Amino acid sequence: MITGKNYIGSQLLASGDKTFKTFNPQLNIENPWQFTEATADEIKLAATVANKAFLSFQKCTGKEKALFLRTIAEEILALGDSLLDVYCQESGLPRGRAEGERGRTIGQLNAFADLVAEGSWVEATIDTAIPDRVPLPKVDIRKMMRPLGTVVVFGSSNFPFAYSTAGGDTASALAAGCPVIVKSHPMHAGTSEMVASAVVKAAQKTNMPEGVFSNLNSSGIEVGVQLVQDPLVKAVGFTGSIKGGRALYDLAAKRPEPIPVFAEMGSINPVVILPEVLKQNSEKWAGACAGSVTLGAGQFCTNPGLILAVKDENLKVFTEQLASEILKIAPSCMLNPSIHLNYKVNNQELSSQIGVQVVAAYDESENPNYALQKILTVSGKDFLENPVLHKEVFGPFSIVVQCENESELVAIINKLEGQLTGTILAEDNEIDNFESVVDALGNRVGRIIFNGMPTGVEVCPAMVHGGPYPSSSDSRFTAVGIDSIKRWVRPFSYQNWPDAQLPEALQNENPLGISRLVNNVQTNNPV
């Protein structure tokens, strides 16, 4: 079922001679399949067929695109257990997670299908003519969103389904009317090929243009570099490290025609614990933090890697409770030995910084690829002065920072890089007294959480998954939720355009029955 070839549209090609295999971290062995990297010619071909597909794909109706997306979901489900098996073999993640993530992926595809089938997402805006206006007549102007063109999606390491081949970036780009070229993640190239086969089958079943989707294998950086530089590519979606995301951003910015890159990158997701909650509910939150830090071996972009509080006796107790709770949790497998190695190196680097104390360190496991959780503690002063301690450690790891006082706490928040999330743990009304903390945190993050944990990213219209740099490369967009479609579209105006030649979304009669802003009034009525 896995050929190891590249999907260039519906064609399976493998003319190159560079090959690689994926790895099973639970069994600590290579997987059997051999993948052939896409060649320069194959990459060029994928961009060419995608660009050709764009001419007709951009004109598909919302209902046609919805059918395509729903059929992708069905075809993924139709792959059944064999897909879940490959997912587990390539990621070391447990079966339950595989099923849950497949469910989330299906849910995302269907949510975008609903969005485009309904149709109001195009933000249709109509200002009708006023021919007798003085001093100048007003012409008729109508606006709606229009797709940018071919989007390149880089699969993430930690979500082989939900943020990879047919994940949120792909679903939102296809919904927008943009062809997609996936650069599959080398750690789960087999999962990607299987999901790609579902997308290709769905495209054929629903009569989508050839080339609307491609899936390219790559174990190094060359394929991605060529894709981002291809003049036919018009936008990029990426989920991964700051180093990787920034490199793509830089490449895209240097093009003769720069293109937007939405990169969702690093975040240490600060959790601020206010004094009253430390006093009254320390144990509850120590347990919650221990669970959140170790969830999925800490391999979530919203993993709480930083816990901030003003130091007092209660913080000492909390830290001991956190240490105790986290050591009760059995370690679990990381996605790949290379990720595990990075975890060990980074965790060691931070542990050895001046002023840092290790308060909990799990010290053995049954499998060499299992991540051993660790909790450090450090003073506010040492944390403030040492940028190494601000680095993300991808894994089940967190630092408790003991701040001298509220103003040091605020100074620390102000010095943090941009984050996906910030959390405040507080008793009722306690935050009224910590306005400066809440204000500072709000300016550094994309989502602020009250009395909860940052892990768990609900897919819903109000979700923002993104934030100030470097948590994302453009804080003006979200990577999760239906508004993530806005990354791949641009507004477009028709002036004085004949009604019959307008897209249906802008025609007087409103044949789609969508909500539109007509002469400054939001309405579903015809003009």
Add this chain to the structure above:
Amino acid sequence: MITGKNYIGSQLLASGDKTFKTFNPQLNIENPWQFTEATADEIKLAATVANKAFLSFQKCTGKEKALFLRTIAEEILALGDSLLDVYCQESGLPRGRAEGERGRTIGQLNAFADLVAEGSWVEATIDTAIPDRVPLPKVDIRKMMRPLGTVVVFGSSNFPFAYSTAGGDTASALAAGCPVIVKSHPMHAGTSEMVASAVVKAAQKTNMPEGVFSNLNSSGIEVGVQLVQDPLVKAVGFTGSIKGGRALYDLAAKRPEPIPVFAEMGSINPVVILPEVLKQNSEKWAGACAGSVTLGAGQFCTNPGLILAVKDENLKVFTEQLASEILKIAPSCMLNPSIHLNYKVNNQELSSQIGVQVVAAYDESENPNYALQKILTVSGKDFLENPVLHKEVFGPFSIVVQCENESELVAIINKLEGQLTGTILAEDNEIDNFESVVDALGNRVGRIIFNGMPTGVEVCPAMVHGGPYPSSSDSRFTAVGIDSIKRWVRPFSYQNWPDAQLPEALQNENPLGISRLVNNVQTNNPV
């Protein structure tokens, strides 16, 4: 009334020693006022006070910001004729234009005041909790737009009011809740200082935080470079040349924390004339094109610099009519001798390319700074092969390209760089037969016009002023109309946040009475 100093917040400072003067192109003499360039310390101070102002300005209510914007409009009007005099002295533009542009500027300020006073623009989105959802409870998540931080606005040369100091970029940024630092255009530094005085006065009258607005003088590039590189600056608005806009974009992209730059740059605004209209209405459109090419001495970003048609006898007639019509129009003054010199050099460069014929050239004028209009013609083949002919010539200049056939016409459109506008002149139903032309043009532009001229950019919700690179640096936004506020904001989520501590826009009771998306239904009702 003009001091020549920099406004750093409400302070007038001029500690530097680099000075410059503006120029009156109608009289061909320097203006009397001497301007002192902002120093590195002054620039740093402007960024520091703006950043401090941001902490409180971002919390102003929509009604407070609206009052600020309306008061700016009033204070600009209160400057009366003396402001119009300086505008004319620094731009060479006629009095009627000054009044009209002032009206447009006032209109923009009031439109943004209306927008933020009403309040629904924040896109409030509420997904309420489902505590008993299985397998996992759903938490309450609420989203709204939030300002990015300090915005630097570069004044444009060709709109001393509407796209400069208190123009569209400044009005939209202030409406969003972002402090603004204007780098005034050196050609109209006096106009800018006067308008800045109105903004500063309005800020004081309406109790806005000190530092919410600054206006810096600069005749070179240093001030702008330092501003774009300042870590406290979070976004940039620019209207001007491709060279200038790209330089700022590159600087912003290279920062440790890259920031968004919305640059509205060059465009040659192709006008496609279909065969039937050439046959039936040639004279009418020749007159309209002549008027549009010469309007404002051709100093509009939507000036039609390229006319495309399939060659036949009627195109020959049209070209003769255009030549004849354009020579009937009296030349007018350009903004500055340096712009006039550029016009002469660029126009000469294009006129001397292989295959180019000059069909109309005005050959004398009463003033050395008046632009002499010119029309060239060239074959489709020569145009396609010569990128020099694709360059924008800022001034009253256009090229008529004689295409061999429809497919060459489409090939030319596909080869054009991104444009602000594209125009189709056609008889009724004629465009039905030119789908490939319309499709190609749509993919290259931000606004497509039927039987009209691209000059004249209506300020209304459905307007898109922007387009694929290099007409703008990010086609996902517009520089004109209320949606231009979206350039300066980012979505922000509150998860499980206590109702009383939420911004009013997201509170259950909907105290602002705005339109919100609540559990996927757009409504003004409370939750």
